Amino acid sequence: MQKPKPSLGLLGDLLDGLDIGLCVFDAEDRALAWNQTFLYLFPEHDGFVHVGEHYRENLLRFYRTRLNSDELRYIEEYVASGIARHQAQTRPFEFEHRGTWLQVSAQTIPGLGRMRLWRQITREAGSSPGRGTAETRTGAPDGIAAANADGRIVSANWQFGQLYGLPPGEAAGLTLEAVVARAWQDADDAAPDQLLAQLREAQRFTGAPFEVPLPGERWIRVIERVREGGARTGFHFDISALKREQAALRAEGAEARRSASLFRGIIEHAPAGMLVVGAEGRLVEANRAFRSALGDGADPVGRPLAALVLPEDAGVLAEMLAQVSALAAGDRGPAVREMRLPRADGSPMWARVSAVRLHLPPDPVSTLLQVEDITARREAERQIAHMARHDALTDLPNRTLFRDRLDALLRQGAGAILWLDLDRFKVVNDTLGHAAGDTLLCEVARRMRAALGPRDTVARLGGDEFAVLLEDGDPLAASQAAARLIEAMQEPFTVAGRSMHVGVSIGVVLAPCHGADADTLMARADRALYSAKAAGRSTFRLYDPDMDAALAEQHGLELDLRLGLERGEFELHYQPIVTAAERRLVCREALVRWRHPTRGLVPPAAFIPLAEATGLIGRLGTWILRRACRDAAAWTDGARVAVNVSAAQVRHGALVAAVQSSLRESGLSADRLEIEITESLLIDGGEAADLLLALRRLGVRSALDDFGTGYSSLSYLRRFPFDKIKIDRSFIADIADPDTASIVRAVVGIAAQLGATVTAEGVETEAQLAAVQQAGCTEAQGYLFGRPVPLGEGHGEDVRAGG
Numbered sequence: 001m002q003k004p005k006p007s008l009g010l011l012g013d014l015l016d017g018l019d020i021g022l023c024v025f026d027a028e029d030r031a032l033a034w035n036q037t038f039l040y041l042f043p044e045h046d047g048f049v050h051v052g053e054h055y056r057e058n059l060l061r062f063y064r065t066r067l068n069s070d071e072l073r074y075i076e077e078y079v080a081s082g083i084a085r086h087q088a089q090t091r092p093f094e095f096e097h098r099g100t101w102l103q104v105s106a107q108t109i110p111g112l113g114r115m116r117l118w119r120q121i122t123r124e125a126g127s128s129p130g131r132g133t134a135e136t137r138t139g140a141p142d143g144i145a146a147a148n149a150d151g152r153i154v155s156a157n158w159q160f161g162q163l164y165g166l167p168p169g170e171a172a173g174l175t176l177e178a179v180v181a182r183a184w185q186d187a188d189d190a191a192p193d194q195l196l197a198q199l200r201e202a203q204r205f206t207g208a209p210f211e212v213p214l215p216g217e218r219w220i221r222v223i224e225r226v227r228e229g230g231a232r233t234g235f236h237f238d239i240s241a242l243k244r245e246q247a248a249l250r251a252e253g254a255e256a257r258r259s260a261s262l263f264r265g266i267i268e269h270a271p272a273g274m275l276v277v278g279a280e281g282r283l284v285e286a287n288r289a290f291r292s293a294l295g296d297g298a299d300p301v302g303r304p305l306a307a308l309v310l311p312e313d314a315g316v317l318a319e320m321l322a323q324v325s326a327l328a329a330g331d332r333g334p335a336v337r338e339m340r341l342p343r344a345d346g347s348p349m350w351a352r353v354s355a356v357r358l359h360l361p362p363d364p365v366s367t368l369l370q371v372e373d374i375t376a377r378r379e380a381e382r383q384i385a386h387m388a389r390h391d392a393l394t395d396l397p398n399r400t401l402f403r404d405r406l407d408a409l410l411r412q413g414a415g416a417i418l419w420l421d422l423d424r425f426k427v428v429n430d431t432l433g434h435a436a437g438d439t440l441l442c443e444v445a446r447r448m449r450a451a452l453g454p455r456d457t458v459a460r461l462g463g464d465e466f467a468v469l470l471e472d473g474d475p476l477a478a479s480q481a482a483a484r485l486i487e488a489m490q491e492p493f494t495v496a497g498r499s500m501h502v503g504v505s506i507g508v509v510l511a512p513c514h515g516a517d518a519d520t521l522m523a524r525a526d527r528a529l530y531s532a533k534a535a536g537r538s539t540f541r542l543y544d545p546d547m548d549a550a551l552a553e554q555h556g557l558e559l560d561l562r563l564g565l566e567r568g569e570f571e572l573h574y575q576p577i578v579t580a581a582e583r584r585l586v587c588r589e590a591l592v593r594w595r596h597p598t599r600g601l602v603p604p605a606a607f608i609p610l611a612e613a614t615g616l617i618g619r620l621g622t623w624i625l626r627r628a629c630r631d632a633a634a635w636t637d638g639a640r641v642a643v644n645v646s647a648a649q650v651r652h653g654a655l656v657a658a659v660q661s662s663l664r665e666s667g668l669s670a671d672r673l674e675i676e677i678t679e680s681l682l683i684d685g686g687e688a689a690d691l692l693l694a695l696r697r698l699g700v701r702s703a704l705d706d707f708g709t710g711y712s713s714l715s716y717l718r719r720f721p722f723d724k725i726k727i728d729r730s731f732i733a734d735i736a737d738p739d740t741a742s743i744v745r746a747v748v749g750i751a752a753q754l755g756a757t758v759t760a761e762g763v764e765t766e767a768q769l770a771a772v773q774q775a776g777c778t779e780a781q782g783y784l785f786g787r788p789v790p791l792g793e794g795h796g797e798d799v800r801a802g803g
Contacts, residue, residue: 042097059082144234163236164182209222273371275287283300319337352374416470419525419529428500475508507543570595630662671700702722741775768784
């Protein structure tokens with residue numbers, strides 16, 4: 001007789017092979033079972049959890065060994081808290097234990113009790129050795145007894161007496177029923193009436209084996225042969241060992257069935273997808289979590305495992321299974337791979353699959369797989385990878401991806417780079433705000449993509465800088481692409497409800513004729529872009545080696561500018577400002593000039609932008625303030641002095657502190673100093689308002705210079721407290737036009753209401769003077785009254801003191 005297959009051993013190995021720790025309790029909260037992963041995660045419980053014990057006793061034993069003498073008084077509170085958490089848990093939660101984060105969840109198994117599961121990293125597990133099939137036997141005849149037709153024994157061998165506890169010869173004359181009753185009586189017990197009745201009934205069916213129970217859990221099997229006349233011979237076998245083995249096998253079978261039910265319950269309620277694959281490669285178990293993850297499709301049990309994976313990832317699955325097969329018996333895995341499984345709706349599910357091979361002789365080898373849905377994680381990783389290589393605003397490739405594609409193109413052969421910079425974008429950004437600027441950049445990106453081919457790369461490098469990578473290195477094709485991009489920008493953009501014109505300047509380089517490496521090509525593309533901007537914007541320039549000389553000239557000028565500040569090569573020229581009615585001198589505007597040792601007198605337009613770009617404007621502006629205040633303090637006519645301040649100068653230094661210092665050192669009265677600012681500084685309303693209020697508190701006058709050259713100019717007059725408004729020379733040049741004259745009169749009217757004077761700039765003729773007088777301008781400035789000229793000696797004063 002063969003034993004049942006060792007399902008309990010299979011269950012134990014499967015549970016120990018999980019990377020989920022589990023502990024099972026019955027309905028009364030008594031511990032039933034746990035796996036090795038639980039003890040691995042919580043080694044402090046090893047030896048303190050006993051089967052059949054209530055959870056309270058487990059906790060008491062654990063805390064008695066962990067609490068110190070001061071804490072033992074609160075042991076009941078610790079235990080009560082632990083039991084409350086154990087019984088009340090309904091939802092998974094996370095906690096840190098011994099430096100590792102675990103997630104604990106609870107599941108109710110109908111008909112059994114409650115199961116707690118702890119998820120952590122995959123846990124290696126050993127296997128329990130299988131048990132071989134026990135040999136069974138029927139035994140040899142132990143006792144023989146002959147009986148007459150009345151059933152009374154006429155002879156019996158000594159083994160018969162040994163079986164039933166009779167002295168030699170005492171069996172004669174007794175029936176088998178009497179022998180059995182006496183055996184029970186000798187054991188101080190009465191034979192059960194039911195047993196004796198069954199014995200009488202069994203003897204009626206001659207030739208049929210029957211079994212007789214004796215005290216001490218002994219069993220006798222009897223086979224009787226009937227002869228002529230009713231006499232019979234009985235053969236008696238001691239089958240006590242066989243009955244014990246059968247009882248053990250029945251108990252083991254029941255336990256196996258219960259364990260199989262428990263195994264299916266654990267697998268079914270596991271939070272992660274669980275699969276058991278047989279030796280032939282087909283699924284024999286698939287739990288609820290796995291079926292739910294794939295959707296409401298057909299039951300996968302019975303299907304080949306390979307059919308559950310997308311064909312593109314079949315190689316990944318085969319590689320994982322091959323790794324599991326190659327593992328040594330002592331190294332149970334797991335092998336882990338990520339692959340895609342098709343859902344019922346056709347969409348792919350990314351899964352992290354860990355596989356453990358189970359060796360359970362004599363059963364075939366099987367594989368346990370844990371399947372975790374990582375679709376959300378993979379999508380997040382894809383998004384992060386995309387964001388790392390694309391511009392967040394326009395979704396164009398960023399500088400990193402552009403450089404990678406450029407390097408790849410250079411390895412393949414020829415190509416072209418277009419380096420782009422938007423024209424007049426700063427005006428949009430400054431006047432309408434950054435949100436409008438972002439909207440404009442997105443529309444620019446859309447137009448660029450539409451103007452180029454699908455194989456061309458359009459990238460945003462930052463701000464309003466873009467780059468294009470063409471796979472064709474032909475100069476004609478590159479020029480045509482540049483022309484299309486310029487043409488695409490000609491159509492007005494509608495931003496924040498306003499029509500805006502923004503052009504693009506482009507520098508073009510070709511590979512490999514303009515350079516063999518990416519850094520050289522990008523640097524030369526930037527030089528070509530600079531040349532395009534210098535040529536008047538909204539155009540493109542192909543790189544020419546002469547551009548390197550222009551760049552060197554620019555760098556040389558920057559170096560000279562720094563040296564000029566150190567050597568004191570700057571001087572101030574002054575232009576008079578007079579009353580429009582009497583032509584009486586009331587103010588002089590200080591204008592800086594650079595007397596270069598080799599270039600001669602350099603005009604401000606050549607070096608002021610360079611000073612702003614390099615950050616030198618702070619030192620230069622401070623020197624201008626100090627020198628202008630010192631000069632004005634020496635004037636005997638009491639005229640005011642006007643000093644221009646750029647937005648960059650305000651951002652690079654503490655302008656108010658420089659004004660205070662200049663007034664204090666020179667002794668000039670604050671009401672004789674005018675600070676002229678342009679509309680570009682007014683874009684940041686808060687900064688400009690703070691500056692003007694600070695100047696007013698000092699007693700210094702403020703003037704809005706070049707009024708009318710920017711956007712929303714009229715709104716500035718009401719928002720900011722200016723003492724003077726200077727109308728730009730472009731209006732004065734056209735003041736003979738009635739419309740322009742009307743605008744000038746409107747500005748004068750608003751200024752009068754605000755208590756501000758109005759200065760007309762660029763007055764060069766008597767007719768212009770008459771017109772501005774008629775328009776109501778308070779003051780006038782221009783070549784008609786005098787050009788900017790130096791006041792005298794001291795032009796070479798050292799600038800370092802004002803740095």
